[in-house]
Amino acid sequence: MINKLFDSPEAALADIADGATVMIGGFGTAGLPNELIDALIARGARDLTIVNNNAGNGDTGLAALLAAKRVRKIICSFPRQADSHHFDALYRAGQIELELVPQGNLAERIRAAGAGIGGFFTPTGYGTELAKGKETRQINGRMYVLEAPIHADFALIKAERGDRWGNLTYRMTARNFGPIMAMAAKVAVATVHEVVELGSLDPEAVVTPGLFVQRVVKVARLATSAGGFKEAA
Amino acid sequence: MNMKKWTREQMAQRVARDIHDGAIVNLGIGLPTLVANHIPADREVILHSENGVIGMGPAPAQGAEDYDLINAGKQPVTLLPGGAFFHHADSFAMMRGGHLDICVLGAFQVSASGDLANWHTGAPDAIPAVGGAMDLAIGAKKTFVMMEHTTKGGQSKIVPACSYPLTGIGCVSRIYTDLAVIDITPEGLKLIDKVDGLSFDDLQRVTGAPLMN
Numbered sequence: 001m002i003n004k005l006f007d008s009p010e011a012a013l014a015d016i017a018d019g020a021t022v023m024i025g026g027f028g029t030a031g032l033p034n035e036l037i038d039a040l041i042a043r044g045a046r047d048l049t050i051v052n053n054n055a056g057n058g059d060t061g062l063a064a065l066l067a068a069k070r071v072r073k074i075i076c077s078f079p080r081q082a083d084s085h086h087f088d089a090l091y092r093a094g095q096i097e098l099e100l101v102p103q104g105n106l107a108e109r110i111r112a113a114g115a116g117i118g119g120f121f122t123p124t125g126y127g128t129e130l131a132k133g134k135e136t137r138q139i140n141g142r143m144y145v146l147e148a149p150i151h152a153d154f155a156l157i158k159a160e161r162g163d164r165w166g167n168l169t170y171r172m173t174a175r176n177f178g179p180i181m182a183m184a185a186k187v188a189v190a191t192v193h194e195v196v197e198l199g200s201l202d203p204e205a206v207v208t209p210g211l212f213v214q215r216v217v218k219v220a221r222l223a224t225s226a227g228g229f230k231e232a233a
Numbered sequence: 234m235n236m237k238k239w240t241r242e243q244m245a246q247r248v249a250r251d252i253h254d255g256a257i258v259n260l261g262i263g264l265p266t267l268v269a270n271h272i273p274a275d276r277e278v279i280l281h282s283e284n285g286v287i288g289m290g291p292a293p294a295q296g297a298e299d300y301d302l303i304n305a306g307k308q309p310v311t312l313l314p315g316g317a318f319f320h321h322a323d324s325f326a327m328m329r330g331g332h333l334d335i336c337v338l339g340a341f342q343v344s345a346s347g348d349l350a351n352w353h354t355g356a357p358d359a360i361p362a363v364g365g366a367m368d369l370a371i372g373a374k375k376t377f378v379m380m381e382h383t384t385k386g387g388q389s390k391i392v393p394a395c396s397y398p399l400t401g402i403g404c405v406s407r408i409y410t411d412l413a414v415i416d417i418t419p420e421g422l423k424l425i426d427k428v429d430g431l432s433f434d435d436l437q438r439v440t441g442a443p444l445m446n
Contacts, residue, residue: 027284027285027303027307027321028303028307029300029307030284030300030301030302030303030307031301053321077362077363077364077365078362078363078364079360079361079362080360080361080362081362084360087360088360091360092358092360098361100361100362100363101363102363102364102365102366102367102368103283103321103325103363103364103365103368104325104328104329104365104367104368104372105367105368106321107320107321107322107324107325108322108325108326108329110321110322111322122329123329123371123372124329124367124368124371124372125367126371126401126402127399127401127402128367128398128399128400128401129353129398129399130363130367170318171301172286172299172301172302172312172318173282173284173285173286173301173302173303173318174301175285175318175319175320176284176285176320176321177320177321178320179320179322180320180321180322207320
C-alpha cells in the first residue's frame with residue numbers, strides 16, 4: 001500500500017543532510033511552509049543551499065533559518081524587503097552567498113529541472129548584469145540567454161489538501177512555487193491542512209499529481225492577526 | 234509660467250485612459266498600483282499579478298484580509314468573478330509568452346531608445362533585488378513607464394543612455410511623467426501629451442534626450 005503520510009514535520013525531514021539543496025515554497029509569507037522550516041532548523045542540517053523567491057521576512061520561518069546560520073547560499077529573486085534584516089546582516093557581513101535570478105527565470109529553471117529539460121533560452125535578462133557571462137543566441141531576430149535548470153534534494157511546500165498518494169490542491173496565491181518545486185526535487189514534502197480519503201479530491205481539480213510528492217504532513221491552520229485564516233475543519 | 238505638474242493621481246488617471254476595454258494588465262508596485270483606481274467603469278480590464286492570480290479585485294474590507302490572497306506587493310487583495318489562480322511558471326509564461334497586453338512599471342531611468350533601468354541603483358552597499366521586473370519589462374505587448382520627469386535634484390530621468398543597471402533593452406513603449414506623455418518610436422521620442430501651460434521648449438529643456446513634437 002502506498003502511504004506518504006508522515007506523523008510530524010520532524011519525521012518528514014529526518015534525513016536532510018548537511019550541504020543539501022532545499023527548495024522552499026512561498027512568495028513572501030503566502031505559501032511559506034513554516035512548520036517544515038522549523039523542523040529543518042530543529043534537524044540542524046548546515047551548509048544548505050536554499051531556493052526561495054525571497055530571503056526571509058521578520059524573525060520566523062526562512063528568516064529564522066538564516067539567523068541560525070544554516071544557509072551557505074540562497075538562490076532567489078527578491079531578497080531585499082522592509083523586514084529582511086537577517087538576510088541583510090548576513091549579506092553585508094559576507095556570510096551568505098546570493099545568486100540573484102529574475103523571478104520568471106527562477107520559476108522556469110525550477111520547472112525545467114522537474115520536466116527533464118537541460119536548459120532553455122529566455123529573453124529575460126538579456127543585456128543586463130544578471131545575464132553576464134551566460135551564453136546568448138539570436139533566434140528569429142530576438143536575443144535570448146541560456147539558463148540552466150535548478151535541481152534540489154528536497155522541496156518543502158505548503159498545500160491545502162492532500163491524500164495518501166500525495167495528490168495536492170492549494171489555496172489561492174499560496175500555490176505560487178509549490179507545484180514546480182515539487183517536480184524539481186528528489187524528495188518533495190508538503191504540508192496540508194486537511195488529509196482526505198483517496199478518491200475524494202476531484203480528479204479534475206488536482207493541481208499536483210501525487211507522483212511529484214513523496215511525503216505529506218498535516219499541520220494545523222494558523223489564524224492570522226487579520227483573521228483571514230480559519231482553523232481547518 | 235502657469236504650468237502645473239500632474240499629481241500622482243492625475244498621472245494614474247492619464248495612464249488609465251490608455252488602457253482599452255478587455256485589456257490584460259499587470260501593474261507594478263508603487264505608483265503604477267494607483268492606475269487600478271482610475272480605470273473607467275465602462276471598461277472591463279483584467280489585472281494580473283506575478284504571484285499567480287488573474288482577475289484581481291480591490292483591497293478587501295478591514296478585517297476581511299486573507300494572507301493567502303495577496304498581490305506582488307504582498308498586500309491582501311480580492312478576486313473578481315472569473316478570476317483564477319496558477320503556479321509561478323504559468324504566471325511568468327503569461328508575461329514572457331506575450332499574453333499580457335500592458336504592463337505599467339516604475340523607473341529610475343528610461344533611455345531614448347526605450348532601455349529601462351528600474352531594479353538596482355548599482356550602489357556598492359545596496360542589496361540587489363530584481364523580482365519580476367526583468368520578465369515584465371520584456372514580456373508584455375506594451376510596457377508603459379510611470380515616473381517623475383526629473384529626479385529630486387532636477388536631473389532628467391529620460392536619458393540618452395541609462396547610467397543605472399539595465400532591466401531590459403528597448404522594451405519601453407510609452408513614458409508617463411508628471412509633465413508629459415512620450416512615445417518611444419524608431420525615430421526617437423515623440424511627444425503625445427503635456428501639462429497645460431508648459432511649452433515644448435520648456436519641456437525639452439528638462440528632458441535629457443531630443444523630443445519630436
